[in-house]
Amino acid sequence: MFQFEWVIRIAVLIRHSDLVIVLMQVLRSIPALSELPGPLFLAIGVFDGVHLGHQAVISTSATHARAVNGTPVVLTFDPHPEKILRPDKAPHLLTATTHKIALIRTLGVRHLLIISFDKAFAATEPEDFVQQLVQHSTPLSEICVGHEWSFGRNRRGNLQLLKKMGAQFDFNVVGIQPVTVNGEIVSSTTIRRAVESGDLKKAATMLGREYTIVGTVVPGDALGKKIGFPTANLSAHSEQFPPNGVYFAEAKVDGAIYPGVVNLGHRPTISSGSSERILEVYLLDFNRDIYGKDLELRFIRYLRPEKKFENVDALVRQIEFDVQQARELAAL
Numbered sequence: 138m139f140q141f142e143w144v145i146r147i148a149v150l151i152r153h154s155d156l157v158i159v160l161m162q163v164l165r166s167i168p169a170l171s172e173l174p175g176p177l178f179l180a181i182g183v184f185d186g187v188h189l190g191h192q193a194v195i196s197t198s199a200t201h202a203r204a205v206n207g208t209p210v211v212l213t214f215d216p217h218p219e220k221i222l223r224p225d226k227a228p229h230l231l232t233a234t235t236h237k238i239a240l241i242r243t244l245g246v247r248h249l250l251i252i253s254f255d256k257a258f259a260a261t262e263p264e265d266f267v268q269q270l271v272q273h274s275t276p277l278s279e280i281c282v283g284h285e286w287s288f289g290r291n292r293r294g295n296l297q298l299l300k301k302m303g304a305q306f307d308f309n310v311v312g313i314q315p316v317t318v319n320g321e322i323v324s325s326t327t328i329r330r331a332v333e334s335g336d337l338k339k340a341a342t343m344l345g346r347e348y349t350i351v352g353t354v355v356p357g358d359a360l361g362k363k364i365g366f367p368t369a370n371l372s373a374h375s376e377q378f379p380p381n382g383v384y385f386a387e388a389k390v391d392g393a394i395y396p397g398v399v400n401l402g403h404r405p406t407i408s409s410g411s412s413e414r415i416l417e418v419y420l421l422d423f424n425r426d427i428y429g430k431d432l433e434l435r436f437i438r439y440l441r442p443e444k445k446f447e448n449v450d451a452l453v454r455q456i457e458f459d460v461q462q463a464r465e466l467a468a469l
Contacts, residue, residue, distance in 0.1 A: 164250040167269045176278030178202035181212045186231030187240040189345045190316040190323045198281035211246050214254040233374030236351040263289025267302045277308045284312035335380045349435045350376045354427045368417040383440045385463045389433040395420045396467035398459050405445035406452045
């Protein structure tokens with residue numbers, strides 16, 4: 138089942154006072170761990186959202202590795218296991234895989250292992266999974282996880298099993314206790330609910346960053362262009378949306394940031410009752426073809442709910458007002 142073995146090397150430019158090139162390796166199979174110098178320190182988890190709890194797991198593992206000149210590695214899964222195990226009940230994501238990779242990269246991670254999670258991998262016994270890690274690490278020094286992390290067939294693997302196998306194969310095991318904010322445990326589920334309800338401040342506090350959605354710009358019906366406000370229509374990658382409405386937002390495209398107005402919902406004035414939620418953004422003073430590009434959208438302020446206007450002219454007048462509000466907010 139671990140038949141693919143390759144390494145993708147990504148050069149990343151990070152802005153400080155000068156540009157510094159940071160090389161991150163993205164591994165795609167457990168055997169590829171053998172290419173890394175030991176001892177290895179693995180931070181393992183789904184890490185959807187890369188929130189403060191996830192960051193505690195990753196930073197603890199990296200700190201322990203640096204103390205002994207070891208190699209820290211973040212190990213995660215694609216797609217989210219729930220997509221395979223319970224597809225009808227799988228949650229919306231806080232971060233699709235490309236977004237998650239980018240966020241992990243910003244933590245200074247130099248080695249990332251992404252395991253393809255499919256039905257065959259889901260059937261792996263937890264002991265076999267750990268033995269694969271031991272076999273291909275030279276050597277495996279530590280595994281760091283959240284204290285309630287479960288893995289392997291029927292989720293039989295847990296912290297207790299890891300510690301038992303650690304004693305058997307001579308590696309340390311660290312279980313990170315929950316991180317709390319204002320007395321509440323930080324979790325992907327709690328953050329997801331906060332975003333869904335529109336409590337973006339709470340979500341940002343638990344994430345350690347403002348909530349953003351990454352989507353790919355796709356062709357729309359071009360109605361925005363016809364009425365003087367061309368929008369970029371986004372195909373989000375199963376990420377959690379906030380409530381419907383109009384927002385002042387910022388979008389990052391090719392590393393540059395542009396203010397704009399987001400409409401999220403069903404476009405009641407011009408749509409025919411479709412249940413599909415549409416995410417589109419009008420970027421201020423922007424005139425480029427960005428079809429096919431990924432755009433990272435940050436919701437800054439809720440402006441108003443969606444509304445069905447009596448005609449398109451009334452809708453245009455409201456959009457003009459929304460855009461003026463956005464310009465004023467962008468100037469602050």
